[in-house]
Amino acid sequence: MIASNDLIAAIATAPGRGGVGVIRLSGQGLAGVVAGLVGRALQPRHAHFARFKAQDGAVIDEGLALYFPGPASFTGEDVLELQGHGGPVVLRMLLARCVELGARHAQPGEFTRRAFLNGKLDLAQAEAVADLIDAQSEAAARSALKSLDGAFSREINALTEQMITLRMLVEATIDFPEEDIDFLQAADARGKLAQIDEQLARVLATASQGRMLREGLHVVLIGQPNVGKSSLLNALAGTDVAIVTDIAGTTRDTVRELIQLDGVPLHVIDTAGLRETEDAVEKIGIARTWQALEKADLALLLLDSREGITAHDEAILQRLPAQLPVLRVFNKIDLTGEQSGAVDDYEVHVxxxxxxxxDTLRQRLLALAGWHGANEGVFIARERHLDAIRRAAGHVDSAAHAFNALELFAEELRLAQQALNEITGEFTSDDLLGVIFSRFCIGK
Structure with missing residues (x-):
């Protein structure tokens, strides 16, 4: 794939007012823009004070101009950054002047896409740019920076190199059939394949932690009316985000709150109490509760400790998605005198x-979701990365079962390598690139 290098321009700073605003340009034809805006040549990688001028010579703004000639730039092309005042009107005027001088408006993610296509970043690193911008916690930001620095890519590239080595052994055996399986046995092909399988499992576990940091966990609070769902949400959030009354059916719609536990974003959804009702509005809220459960990572079934699990609670459990983990939370122990804490992995009294x-509830939430704690080895990851690793592991497993059928063995290894190459972008369709970069912000 070859990147188009026509001149693009965009406001690179966030929308709204600010002390400083940045216009970024990349591609061919910067000389005309520099001449029209600044009126003099710029020394590479030096900040120049300049007055940015309109066509009639009037000053639009004043600030700094920085020129980065390719390929030593973010995109690999000639790049110009104009740093002026951060007023939206001034920035729009300056951007319009750049377009007047031959640039076009950049598409979302187009700068980073050009960096990828020009070999400045691989696809996993390019995605990490957006993940760093969108990070919802310090742990997520650190992990995204590790991926941007290439930690994830190095893991994938190391696995790919091992697969290439093993494929070479297999292809050599196919080309020289007189050597047959003895050649592979002498080279410990089975051992190499087992090592690849183990490393894939380790990378998958680490990437799964990274996906949690990036996307967070969706936890849905369910239960009968007046068991304390809204009170629990407020207690977890540390503020009154949901209305609490003694009137059954107070919560009629889903209430969402973002909470951080151990650096993991937790999207907690308080829902309408599940019961039979004739109230039209409450019915809609209950329907939305069941919709939220279809997308949840974990359900908290809140129960009144004075009543235990009732027949109605059992009916709720029967309707839950089969694969959805459920944590039973017995609330209101202050009214029963019970001890707080975990009874088992799926039951907590609070x-x-x-x-x-x-605190015990928070720990159980993370444990049931599969969180093992942030560490320096965690890199940010997406669901598509996990899918690719799982497919690669499946092909490696199939290769192990086809060890004596060399052509099939070689094909499974090729498919495993291809799956991993999708992560870094060495094997990626243009359609997938379009989806990935369209989700970036404009100017990045």
Whole structure:
């Protein structure tokens, strides 16, 4: 794939007012823009104070101009950055002047896409740019920076190199059939394949942690009316985000709140109490509860500790998606005198009113979701990365079962390598690139 290098321009700073605003340009034809805006040549990689001028010579703004000649730039092309005042009107005027001088408006993610196509970043690193911008916690930001620095790509490239080595052994055996399987055995092909399988499992586990940091976990609070769902949400959030009353059916729609636990974004959804009702509005809220459960990572079934699990609660459990983990939370232990804490992996006793047992609840939430704790080895990852690693592991497993059928063995290894290459972009369709970069912000 070859990147188009026509001149593109965009506002690179966030929308709204700010002390400083940045216009970024990349591609061919910068000399005309520099001449029209600044009126003099720019020394590469030096900041120049300049007055940015309109066609009639009037000053639009003043600030700094920086020129980065390709290929030593972010995109690999000639890049110009204009740093002026951060007023939206001034920035729009300056951008319009750039377009007047021959640039066109950049598409979302087009700068980073050009960096990828020009070999400045691989696809996993390019995605990490957007993930760093969108990071919802310090842990997520650190992990995204590791991916941008190439930590994830190095893991994938190391696995790919091992597969290439093994494929070479297999192809050599196919080309020289008189050597047959003895050649592969002498080279310990089975051992090499087992090592690849182990490393794939390790990378998958690490990437799964990275996906949680990036996307967070969706937790849905369910239960009968008046068991304390809204009170629990408020206690976890540390603020009154949901209305709490003694009136059954107070919560009629889903209430969403973002909470951070151990650096993991937790999207907690308080829902309408699940019961039979004739109230039209409450019915809609209950329907939305079941819709939220279809997309949840974990369900918290809140129960009144004074009543235990009722027949109605059992009916709720029966309707839940089969693969959805469910944590039973017995609330209001301040009214029963029970001890707080975990009874087992799927049962916790708490008081949303006093806060007793909430720390244990937080720990169980993360554990049931599969979180093993942030560490320096975690890199940011996306669901498509996990899918590619799983497919590669499946092909490696198939190769192990086809060890004595060399052509099939070689084909499974090729497919495994191809799956991993999708992560870094060595084998990626243009359609997928379009989807990935369209989700970037304009100017990046």
């Amino acid at each position: 008081s949303a009113q006093t806060g007793a047992g909430l």
